[in-house]
Amino acid sequence: MAALRQMLRAPPLQARARAWAGSLATSCLADRCLWDRLHAQPRPSSVPTFDWFFGYEEVKGFLLPLLQEGRVACPPRVLDVGCGTSGLCTGLYTQSPHPVDVLGVDFSPVAVAHMNSLLEGGQGQMPLSPGHPASHLCFRQADALNLRPVAPSGSFQLLLDKGTWDAVARGGLPGAHQMLLECLRVLSPQGTLIQFSDEDPDVRLPYLEQTCRSRTVTVQELGPFGGITYFAYLVKGAP
Structure with missing residues (x-):
């Protein structure tokens, strides 16, 4: 993954990258124990979240209009x-001028505990305040291949996947395919699934179009961020 290689070279993250590089190079990115170890790494209180690819600030102009569509x-x-431990959920919650009900899920209990602590004002931080008084945010442990414990069918209008499908695919395409089916299950009929990735459209689009035949699949170029061009693959239901 180009984004992963670039992240490991980025000067502000060199110390952390060196600690992670061996595990990332030799381990399966679909392995929960790997992510538990990575999320347990100590971090300065001034950097409470960590983003692969890019953070909320880079895509807020792209995301906020989608929340208002239909x-x-x-x-x-x-x-x-x-x-x-991405800042995507917290950015939406604290900065969206429109009300949002955000749920962040991850199979790593370490990541979920960290984000819930951050939300409540732990780790030397102030509790997070919503950008709109009607907004809500919570974090729960869940496996992306089986979201039934936390997500009934058709219950979300916007579903965000920033590199998760890419990581699951490193463990095998059957698992990645099951994850996509779960994402489509929990998406409302008019909802939008966004897969953020650095994978080329020539590779990703045919797969999404084949799997999501009842929905419209488009792609939008993002960036470059840190010298890398990313793509937002949008899977939309009927208007």
Whole structure:
């Protein structure tokens, strides 16, 4: 993954990258124990979250308009699958001027505990305040291949996947395919699934179009961020 290689070279993250590089190079990115170890790494209080690819600031202009498209729920429900310790959920919650109901899920209990602590004001931080008084945020442990314990069918209007499908695919395409089917199951009929990835459209688009035949699949180029061009693959239901 180009984004992973670039992240490991980025000067502000060199110390952390050196600690992670061996595990990332030799381990399966679908292995929960790997992520538990990575999320347990100490971090300065001034950097409470960590983002692969890019953070909320880079894509807020892209995300916020999607929350207003054909809303059938107020606030719209947003699911971040494989949220890790990313600032994507917290950015939406604290900065969206519109009400949002955000759920971040990850199979790593270490990541979930870290984000819930951050939300409540632990780790030397102030409790997070919503950008809109009607907004809500929580984090729960869940496996992206089986979201039934936390997500009924058709219950989310926007589903975010920032590199999670890419990581699951490193463990085998059957698992990645099951994850996509789960994402489609929990998405509302008019909802939108966004897969953020650095994978080329020539590879990703045919797979998504074949699997998501009842929905519209498009791609939008993002960045470059840190010298890398990313793609947002959008899977949309009927308007």
